[in-house]
Amino acid sequence: MLEEEAVGDRRRWFALVTVSIAVSLIIVDSTIVNVAIPSIVDDLGIDSTQVQWVQESYTLVFASLLLVLGVAADRWGRRRTMMVGVAIFGVASLLAAIAPSGALLIAARLVQGVGGAMILPTTLSIINATFRGRERGIAFAVWGSTIGGMAAVGPLLGGWLTTDFSWRWAFGINIPLAVLILVAAAFVVDESRSDDVRGTDLAAALLSVVTFGGIVFGLIEGRSLGWWTTRDGAADWWPFALSPVPVALAVGVLGGVAFVVRSRRRSARGAPTLIPLGLFSIPSFRNGNVAALVVSLGEFGILLSLPIWLQNVLGYDALQTGWILVGLAGGSFVASGAAQALISRFSAVAVVRAGIVAEIVGVVGIGAVASPDSTWVTIVPFLVVYGFGVGLATAQLTGVVLADVPVQESGAASGTQSTARQVGSALGIAILGTVLFTTTAAELDARLADQGVPEDQRTQVVDAVVDSAGGAIPALAEDQRTAAAADDAREALTQGTRYSAFAAGAFLLLGLGATLALGRSRDDERPTRDRAEDVAGHGA
Structure with a gap:
């Protein structure tokens, strides 16, 4: 009997390793692309709007489908859904690796988003269904620390692959990892599904896609198509003087309103809803999701601008850029070791707040020291602080959000929590990318x-610099006739990076304020650890 329990314990922890590698697959892919972007621009000749869409096409689909697929995993089986997602992700990575054009690369990224949306919420719900009590808290910490660490290891891996081989290997590396995950999951991850299977609201799923798509499209395309009136020659497919951007934003907002109204009405009459609204009666779940969304606006958006600035202004190659960003990984790994010690003395919410404060210090510090003459010596210390904050906040915020969620609702709750993060991430990349390139264009034109x-x-x-995401700067510097313009372009892109960092800091500050609601909700409740053990026992 004891031997069987020991085997079961080992199997659970091997399952945790497997789902952590699955999470690493999608996180590493996202961050590898950041470092590879300059090489992709040179090879495929994509412009700055396409640069953002290489990121956002994935994030848009990812965020749009998380809720639907999180709920579907409860019905189909969480392990099965994760494995199908890994397979789709691997095939899409192959398509991205051989893409001959920017349009086909973006299409492959769309398919990757489908696979990623099947992987992320199922890894969380598998953990929620596999672990109990204190072990669940440890498992969530490992899951969150994996995200923080891989977000920084990815650029190093991407830098090495891009510099020594090709940017195409930044996608190709996913294929053997996908095979490894599929084999391991078949042996060590137990299948689980909810006994209380609800229907799915397909109309709400469509409304969620319309909402996210409209808002993200508007934010990305605003500077190229025009924020209010259509720029000359910007959109031959749009015959109206009014730009498609405000139309897309309005459609997105109206879609969001319709989504909420429909969900409330269906919930009132007992019909199935895409988001189980009853979960929002749990204070930790409700307030934690608000905090997760706002924090994510500033948390990873800065990773779009940093590699562009490091390579095109400071002159580092992709591998050197990856090594610089390892500072973020170092801080995150240190945080993963310190988190449990901190939680033993302070609450999980306090640790989340400390992490966000560290993130603010790190990202604002980068903005403060950024200049065309900066070196890695001035940047890395702030990246370490930033990474330390990500390692603390990401892991513990996930645990706070899901601590009180019944196991039978884990897929829907995980999808909701992941969606909150991904919506924040998508908006963060769109907004900070707009800040970066709009500021760069205005500053360069003024100079x-x-x-x-x-x-x-x-x-x-200005168009050459902005459309190439800074890639035209080295060519301008090589020509004596445009060398002075290259210096101005470096200054302008640095200013854009600085503003982008400060904007990220402002979002993180809002996120810190959002965590105050978490503190108030805990005043009249027992500590999170005790409640989590009760819920786990009830779910068992």
């Missing part, structure tokens, strides 16, 4: 105007 450069020439230089 060239001060030097008396004619408007048509200014426009050519």
